[in-house]
Amino acid sequence: MITHNDGKTALVTGASSGIGCATVKFFLGKGWNVVALSRNLQKMQARLPASPYLLMVATDISDESQVRKSIADAMDAFDRIDVAVNNAGTGITGPFELLTDLQIRRHFDTALFGHLNLVRAVIPIMRLRQNGVIVNVTSEAGRIGFPFNSIYEAAKFGVEGFSESVRYELREHGIRVKIVEPGQIRTDFAANSDVADNSGAPDLYPIFEKIKKLMRDGSKGAAPETVAEVIYRAAISESSQLRYPASSVMLKFLPFVPDRVLALIMFSFLSRL
Numbered sequence: 352m353i354t355h356n357d358g359k360t361a362l363v364t365g366a367s368s369g370i371g372c373a374t375v376k377f378f379l380g381k382g383w384n385v386v387a388l389s390r391n392l393q394k395m396q397a398r399l400p401a402s403p404y405l406l407m408v409a410t411d412i413s414d415e416s417q418v419r420k421s422i423a424d425a426m427d428a429f430d431r432i433d434v435a436v437n438n439a440g441t442g443i444t445g446p447f448e449l450l451t452d453l454q455i456r457r458h459f460d461t462a463l464f465g466h467l468n469l470v471r472a473v474i475p476i477m478r479l480r481q482n483g484v485i486v487n488v489t490s491e492a493g494r495i496g497f498p499f500n501s502i503y504e505a506a507k508f509g510v511e512g513f514s515e516s517v518r519y520e521l522r523e524h525g526i527r528v529k530i531v532e533p534g535q536i537r538t539d540f541a542a543n544s545d546v547a548d549n550s551g552a553p554d555l556y557p558i559f560e561k562i563k564k565l566m567r568d569g570s571k572g573a574a575p576e577t578v579a580e581v582i583y584r585a586a587i588s589e590s591s592q593l594r595y596p597a598s599s600v601m602l603k604f605l606p607f608v609p610d611r612v613l614a615l616i617m618f619s620f621l622s623r624l
């Protein structure tokens with residue numbers, strides 16, 4: 352077994368791209384061992400540095416048996432997992448009535464059940480050492496409703512509620528739970544998102560056509576490294592702070608804006624499109 356510094360090990364999902372990729376590099380730079388998971392091993396090999404302190408494992412987090420196998424590989428390599436970063440995810444946009452049941456279930460399989468699969472697999476390992484941190488990456492869309500984003504929001508709100516609740520039961524086993532909530536970040540996220548097929552009814556939701564153009568611009572937003580830094584800060588924090596906004600202007604103002612006012616702002620934005 353080869354270990355970095357004092358052997359601290361972080362596991363990061365969604366490591367082949369964007370925020371996950373930046374997070375792997377950030378932890379490596381801080382002297383940690385890192386286990387990187389995504390479905391595409393070649394993409395990880397192309398984008399991450401070759402290092403004896405980095406183990407890359409092709410894993411689909413929606414498949415519990417793959418997650419368990421990858422956790423076993425991680426333990427074989429480094430013998431511990433101090434931090435698990437549940438970051439993997441894709442987007443899904445469109446009017447709810449035009450999204451199919453299959454699209455919705457496929458999204459939940461990764462964005463909700465995939466996250467639960469990872470947490471379920473790391474709890475026993477962290478419980479044995481009475482120490483560990485689980486960082487769930489949600490979004491400002493895990494706190495605020497955005498139009499034509501209902502299913503993405505449902506999964507992110509789900510992970511927020513799950514995290515807020517499960518942290519109480521894990522605390523007595525020395526496991527801390529954190530939520531990192533990015534705003535708009537420059538990644539492949541928009542390009543990788545699933546979109547409702549409205550070709551059969553293009554006039555049904557005309558505003559969606561305009562919003563789609565805004566949403567698919569992946570060149571806007573903060574660099575993924577800014578989120579990686581927040582994830583690292585959350586992971587090493589000894590505090591009981593649960594939520595860590597990352598490059599989100601909206602979340603800065605959220606505590607001061609009542610629901611009613613937020614809805615007025617959103618409706619007025621939609622009416623000006």
Ligand SMILES: NC(=O)c1ccc[n+]([C@@H]2O[C@H](COP(=O)([O-])OP(=O)(O)OC[C@H]3O[C@@H](n4cnc5c(N)ncnc54)[C@H](OP(=O)(O)O)[C@@H]3O)[C@@H](O)[C@H]2O)c1
Pocket residue numbers: 364365366367368369370371388389390391392394410411412413438439440441442461465488489490491532533534535536537538539540541543572575
């Ligand atoms: N970009 C933004 O503006 C933004 C804002 C708020 C929140 N977020 C959240 O940040 C997280 C990372 O997104 P990103 O912006 O970095 O997007 P990204 O560049 O598209 O990266 C997504 C990563 O997730 C992996 N992934 C997707 N499905 C997977 C599965 N079933 N199993 C394992 N890995 C899977 C992808 O790798 P493979 O295809 O190789 O599996 C990829 O590495 C997501 O949870 C997203 O919801 C992003």
